[in-house]
Amino acid sequence: AELLRRLLHAKRLPLPPGPPPRLLTGNVHQLPESEPWLRYAEWAKEYGPIVTLRLFHKTHMILNSGKAAMALLDARSGIYSDRPESWMLGHLAGRKQTMFALSSADARFPTYRRMLHAGLGRQATGAYQPTMERQLKVLMRGLGERPEAFAVLIKTYVASIALKISYGYDVSTDHDYFVNLIEEGGRVIDSLIQPFYFVEVFPLLRFTPSCFPLAFFKHALAKSRPVIDAIDVVPFDWAKTQIESGRYAESFFSRYFSPEDGHIPDAEERDILKWTASSIYSGGAHTTTAAITSFFLLMSLHPAVQARAQAEVEAVVGRGRLAAAEDQKALPYVTAVLKEVLRWAPIAPLGLRHRVTKDDVYDGYLIPEGTTVIANIWAITHDTELYPDPSVFDPARHLGDNPQPNPLNFVFGFGRRVCPGAALAEQSLFLAMANILAAFNISRARDAEGSEIEPSVEWRTGTVTCATNFGCRIVPRFPDMLESLAV
Numbered sequence: 001a002e003l004l005r006r007l008l009h010a011k012r013l014p015l016p017p018g019p020p021p022r023l024l025t026g027n028v029h030q031l032p033e034s035e036p037w038l039r040y041a042e043w044a045k046e047y048g049p050i051v052t053l054r055l056f057h058k059t060h061m062i063l064n065s066g067k068a069a070m071a072l073l074d075a076r077s078g079i080y081s082d083r084p085e086s087w088m089l090g091h092l093a094g095r096k097q098t099m100f101a102l103s104s105a106d107a108r109f110p111t112y113r114r115m116l117h118a119g120l121g122r123q124a125t126g127a128y129q130p131t132m133e134r135q136l137k138v139l140m141r142g143l144g145e146r147p148e149a150f151a152v153l154i155k156t157y158v159a160s161i162a163l164k165i166s167y168g169y170d171v172s173t174d175h176d177y178f179v180n181l182i183e184e185g186g187r188v189i190d191s192l193i194q195p196f197y198f199v200e201v202f203p204l205l206r207f208t209p210s211c212f213p214l215a216f217f218k219h220a221l222a223k224s225r226p227v228i229d230a231i232d233v234v235p236f237d238w239a240k241t242q243i244e245s246g247r248y249a250e251s252f253f254s255r256y257f258s259p260e261d262g263h264i265p266d267a268e269e270r271d272i273l274k275w276t277a278s279s280i281y282s283g284g285a286h287t288t289t290a291a292i293t294s295f296f297l298l299m300s301l302h303p304a305v306q307a308r309a310q311a312e313v314e315a316v317v318g319r320g321r322l323a324a325a326e327d328q329k330a331l332p333y334v335t336a337v338l339k340e341v342l343r344w345a346p347i348a349p350l351g352l353r354h355r356v357t358k359d360d361v362y363d364g365y366l367i368p369e370g371t372t373v374i375a376n377i378w379a380i381t382h383d384t385e386l387y388p389d390p391s392v393f394d395p396a397r398h399l400g401d402n403p404q405p406n407p408l409n410f411v412f413g414f415g416r417r418v419c420p421g422a423a424l425a426e427q428s429l430f431l432a433m434a435n436i437l438a439a440f441n442i443s444r445a446r447d448a449e450g451s452e453i454e455p456s457v458e459w460r461t462g463t464v465t466c467a468t469n470f471g472c473r474i475v476p477r478f479p480d481m482l483e484s485l486a487v
């Protein structure tokens with residue numbers, strides 16, 4: 001009765017405030033084309049930590065404080081863990097059952113999460129150490145030989161780990177067939193999300209003939225579908241053939257396709273395996289690549305931080321071996337660098353969208369069922385109450401008796417949808433950062449006269465953001481150290 005009373009009362013409560021919408025289109029005209037998280041954070045100063053936007057008839061709420069995000073997405077995750085529907089990508093492009101889009105009400109949801117937890121959680125990541133170490137050596141030798149190619153070397157390092165863990169596949173070169181295939185598919189998916197398609201607002205448009213003026217989305221789909229489908233199907237078929245031939249490496253795929261108890265997966269189980277295995281690359285590749293790229297940028301800009309971290313690695317690990325996951329506890333400053341990189345430049349600044357499945361009330365405001373809820377992770381990690389002087393890059397804020405809140409609790413998302421790859425990401429980032437610090441000096445790029453160039457960084461706008469268009473100088477500290485890294 002109390003709940004009913006609360007809900008009836010709730011219907012009369014106001015929505016959290018936001019910029020005034022237009023009659024039909026709502027706030028569509030105010031949405032910024034680039035780095036929207038900055039504008040949302042500005043609006044929060046004017047309207048409060050939760051900002052309501054209306055996009056045509058759909059209500060969106062942006063959570064701009066850690067307090068609101070944790071109170072709703074973590075503490076009430078039972079009703080805040082669904083995903084909003086996407087007609088274009090989910091229904092029409094056939095990606096409704098990817099890990100990222102799957103409804104939390106779907107019977108498969110707990111199975112997906114359980115499988116990824118078992119395959120990527122803290123316990124499992126230890127088994128991937130040899131793979132990571134091998135790829136790390138390839139990365140470090142590559143940086144020694146062609147430092148100017150650092151962006152592509154980072155991408156290959158991350159892709160190699162993801163494809164080995166997911167399918168047991170070895171990436172051969174910087175221009176690997178699988179990597180190119182999945183990257184191309186990812187670009188096409190982005191192109192289906194970025195432009196605005198009317199079918200998202202008027203789903204009935206999906207029944208119109210292709211020649212109908214507003215049905216141009218059908219042409220985009222017809223061109224994209226084969227490229228998108230290949231992302232999940234081609235690696236799946238490859239791994240299946242390997243297992244059937246008896247020559248395969250242990251992987252997430254082999255563990256479920258050919259389990260120790262000899263169980264033969266049925267069609268439903270194979271479909272589940274297809275989507276979960278492919279989410280490892282799709283979820284892990286661009287994110288981890290972007291984080292290592294930010295690390296290079298930030299080290300080039302902050303030589304004192306770099307020198308302190310290098311001294312720590314040298315004192316604990318020395319020069320005779322690579323830093324391993326077990327060293328992390330003894331390397332608090334390097335760990336603080338990792339946290340600060342992800343705080344200063346959160347990789348998924350707006351996370352992934354959640355959907356509320358029941359009317360809710362927070363701080364005197366109504367959050368109606370069906371609302372799309374977005375955590376502005378960038379605003380949270382730049383909240384002056386949590387992180388004084390948030391624009392200053394200072395790893396020391398994470399050290400001492402009173403460290404500032406651990407940003408890893410925000411940057412990987414929230415509640416039942418929290419990133420299942422967080423432990424793996426942390427480990428591969430730690431290994432890359434500690435070992436690169438041990439072996440290289442990173443500084444600003446230089447012009448022809450040898451003067452340092454101030455980088456003019458651009459941040460790509462998308463689900464995953466990444467620093468682009470900057471150069472840096474990467475010089476081996478001890479050349480003989482790289483020579484000893486036989487793969």
Ligand code: HEM
Pocket residue numbers: 099100101116120279280281282283284285287288291347348351352353411412413414415416417418419420421422424425
């Ligand atoms: C620095 C690296 C990474 C960052 C910053 C990151 C961040 C995130 C965020 C913010 C979400 C959305 C959570 C939410 O909805 O609240 C997410 C989801 C996800 N991430 Fe990550 N991630 C990273 C690395 C990885 C890795 C390495 C993998 C896999 C190997 C991975 C797989 C996934 C998957 C499958 C989801 C979807 C979960 C779901 O919808 O239930 N991520 N990640």
